[in-house]
Amino acid sequence: MKPEVPEVLAELAQLLVRNADPSVHPADRASDLGMSAMLLGYVAESWDGRAHLLVEENRAIHALLKRGEAYVASPAPPAEDNLRLSALTAENQRLAAALITLHAAVERDPAAGDLNDAIWAELRTSTERRKWATSVV
Template sequence: MNPSPPRVLQGVAANLLSEVLPRIPTPFGQQLVGIAAMLDMMVAEEFDRAADRLVTENRIVRDLLAAGCGLLGDAVPPSVPEALAAPAAPSLRVSDLQRENDLLRAALIDLHAAVEQTPGPAARDLEERIWAELVESTRRRHLSARP
């Protein structure tokens, strides 16, 4: 048997809610069990999508940083070319992908601030692309509503 971590976590959550919660006599204890079950469900969902989300975001942010280098030239913040020069994550481990994401996002913040100060339609277009990715990256992190 090869248990799927999301399925195991969802099973634990279901058992906490259906078997354990009704046996807890205090409201505080019931609340703790309910929170633990909801956390299990959230971790199960994030486990299944985290690597894909990070690979997608890292690719998009690298593209935005490259566009910023082309737009700003010598005025690009130093963190941007440094982030672009950093190697991609050495594996698909979430911890490796997250380290890459953290580096790229820090550079994106610097780029965004510089682009906001840059006049012209090309800067507004890049600023709009950056905002669109920030909105989309938030959407990628939304958790499914569970009954």
């Protein structure tokens, strides 16, 4: 699981405060500086694409939910008039919960193999979307 940007920024703030103390050993300070640089790189990458990722993922999940209306009621389409990360994340969580319910129903029906495969494909794609540029996997 990747941390969210506010958590990373809070960690950076703690590192800065800690390293303001002149008694911090130089090796510790150097290590913290390297960690801070890495975390800032993560924040920059995550910040730039986060809204796009969430809108794309919300649309994909909603399309799957529409396909699965025979199994569970499809929720309202994702609201895209509020592009704040907090709103998009809340919407993503709402849709993901509905997708879990749909997936559980689909897995019990052998006739729903195509939809089950589509759900798994979106889960793989979602994982790929969330990888960092520096990810080795």
